[in-house]
Amino acid sequence: ETGVTQSPTHLIKTRGQQVTLRCSSQSGHNTVSWYQQALGQGPQFIFQYYREEENGRGNFPPRFSGLQFPNYSSELNVNALELDDSALYLCASSLGALPPGNTIYFGEGSWLTVV
Amino acid sequence: AQTVTQSQPEMSVQEAETVTLSCTYDTSESDYYLFWYKQPPSRQMILVIRQEAYKQQNATENRFSVNFQKAAKSFSLKISDSQLGDAAMYFCASSRAGTYKYIFGTGTRLKVLA
Numbered sequence: 001e002t003g004v005t006q007s008p009t010h011l012i013k014t015r016g017q018q019v020t021l022r023c024s025s026q027s028g029h030n031t032v033s034w035y036q037q038a039l040g041q042g043p044q045f046i047f048q049y050y051r052e053e054e055n056g057r058g059n060f061p062p063r064f065s066g067l068q069f070p071n072y073s074s075e076l077n078v079n080a081l082e083l084d085d086s087a088l089y090l091c092a093s094s095l096g097a098l099p100p101g102n103t104i105y106f107g108e109g110s111w112l113t114v115v
Numbered sequence: 116a117q118t119v120t121q122s123q124p125e126m127s128v129q130e131a132e133t134v135t136l137s138c139t140y141d142t143s144e145s146d147y148y149l150f151w152y153k154q155p156p157s158r159q160m161i162l163v164i165r166q167e168a169y170k171q172q173n174a175t176e177n178r179f180s181v182n183f184q185k186a187a188k189s190f191s192l193k194i195s196d197s198q199l200g201d202a203a204m205y206f207c208a209s210s211r212a213g214t215y216k217y218i219f220g221t222g223t224r225l226k227v228l229a
Binding site for chain 2: 031033035040041042043044045048056058088090092094103104105106107108109
C-alpha cells in the first residue's frame, strides 16, 4: 500500500458533463501529479501540483484543471467531457518539488467511462 | 522529447524460470531516471526498480534486476525465479531529473504459467 487513496473508484458520465476526481496523498507528501491511462496504453502525464500551485503540465487541453488543498489532497476536474476522456485516472504523490530519486507513489485510480 | 518503447506486448514464463522484458528509450537529457512499474489487476502502479542514469552499476531488488545499456538506450528488466504473483502489466518509464513527469511505454503483459 502506498497510502495514496482515490475516489470514486468507478463512475459513468455523459458526454458534455463535468467530473471531479479526488486524491488523498500519502502522509507528508506535498506534491501531487495526475495521469490519464487509456485502455491498453501507458499513463500520460496531465499535470502536477506543488504546495497548491500547478508547476508542470502535459499536453492536455484547459478543460482539464486541478486543485491542491492546504492538506495536500487534490482534485482533478474535467469539463465538457468527450468520449475519448474514458480512461483510468491515476494520482501520484511525492515529497518535494525537486524529488530525490524522482520517485512517485500511485493510487489505485478512478475509472471514468463517458457515454 | 523523451520516448519509451516496449516492443513486447505480451510475454509468458514458466513458474520458477527467468524472463526478460525489453525497453528502449530516447532522451536528450544527460541526467535522468529509468523505472519499471508493475500494474496488477488492482490497477495500482507499483514501483519495481529504479535506475539513475549516472550510475553504471545495474540496479537490483531481490529477484528483479535490470540491464542498463546507456549507449544503446536500453533498459531491460530480468525477473528471476518467477512467481504466480508476478503476473501483471509491466511498464517502463523515464523522467528527467528534478521532475515528476514520467514518460511511460505501452506496457508488456506478463503471464506466469504454473
